[in-house]
Amino acid sequence: MNFAFSEEQEELRKVAADFLTNKSSEAEVRRLMETEDGYDPAVWSQMAEQLGLQGLAIPEEFGGSGYSYVELCVIFEEMGRRLLCAPFFSTVALAANALLQSDDAAAKAEYLPGIASGETIATVAFTEENGRWDESGIEMEAAASDDGHTLTGTKSYVIDGHLASLIIVAARTAEGVSLFAVDGDASGLTRTSLSTMDQTRKQAKLDFDATPGKLIGAAGGGWHTLTKMLQLAVVALASEQMGGAQECLDSAVQYAKDRVQFGRPIGSFQAIKHKLADMLLEVESGKSAAYYAAWCGAEMNDELTSVSSLAKAYCSEAYFHTTAENIQIHGGIGFTWEHPAHLYFKRAKSSELLFGDPTYHRELLAQAIGI
Secondary structure, three states: OOOOOOHHHHHHHHHHHHHHHHHOOHHHHHHHHOOOOOOOHHHHHHHHHOOOOOOOOOOHHHOOOOOOHHHHHHHHHHHHHHOOOOOHHHHHHHHHHHHHHOOOHHHHHHHHHHHHHOOOOEEEEOOOOOOOOOHHHOOOEEEEEOOEEEEEEEEEEEEOOOOOOEEEEEEEEOOEEEEEEEEOOOOOEEEEEOOOOOOOOOEEEEEEEEEEEEEEOOOOOHHHHHHHHHHHHHHHHHHHHHHHHHHHHHHHHHHHHHOEEOOEEHHHOHHHHHHHHHHHHHHHHHHHHHHHHHHHHHHOOOOHHHHHHHHHHHHHHHHHHHHHHHHHHHHHHHHOOOOOHHHHHHHHHHHHHOOOOHHHHHHHHHHHHOO
């Protein structure tokens, strides 16, 4: 692997950073998180048409640009810095990866071009009321019908499930866990937006009542696809977390330089120095884990299973600790609604639990390396 980003990758980062700085300012994040949809359709279209972000890692044969997962994680890192309010994670890290990791060429040809062009907002409906991320947590049933399959049950905590036009649903058939494509306006589907701590990332509860679904891949082959999708998703999330952590570190350092107490900047006090040094160590270590995991994701090598869980566990804790220390260094102003510190704190806590908490991923890591 390379231990530094290429000139082209750094240019991609700069272009994405400039775009997100203009389109995802703090004021815009606060505006969008109060809306029902939680995103700006015009910005979503610009991301696809002007920058090609939705199709960045989708093969050219399906309308994408054919870049690797490393380039995609560069984008996720910059989105994490700016707390982008858009259905990008659900569409690209979840739905697109699920399709790409399936062995269903027809489904790829049918759905990936719409994702790449920005026309399709997609998500994966995985978790249920039990909140589990393992195979046994999928209890929803799919029944065979004359036209295919019908789905009955409830999915919870579905990211952007309130507005997705394509929902990839995990459900059980006689053969085992299978994946189904469900239209957002399908009969029998009821969508309810959920109140969440992190208002910048919308979630929904989806109720299915004999809702028609189109099988993706072979019946019973869904868990293998979901496993790979989850590994890639947590790698993308780790990159996003490190982008947010870097922003919090930068904010804390700047405030420590600007805030004067007892006639000197507070950054000159040893207690603040220690906090900032610990934050820097966690951010740099987390980036190393996230970058290596991104490379494993690009290669789809055997290490991905262990490295993805390692990155998820470490980056989750590093991000949460960095956001908490950022609030502490800012003091009283850091606790107020008007300051952006709490937005990162809430995103960090939500991301820590998403796809399983650090303890769960340490267990997966231990299993993967045989201890």
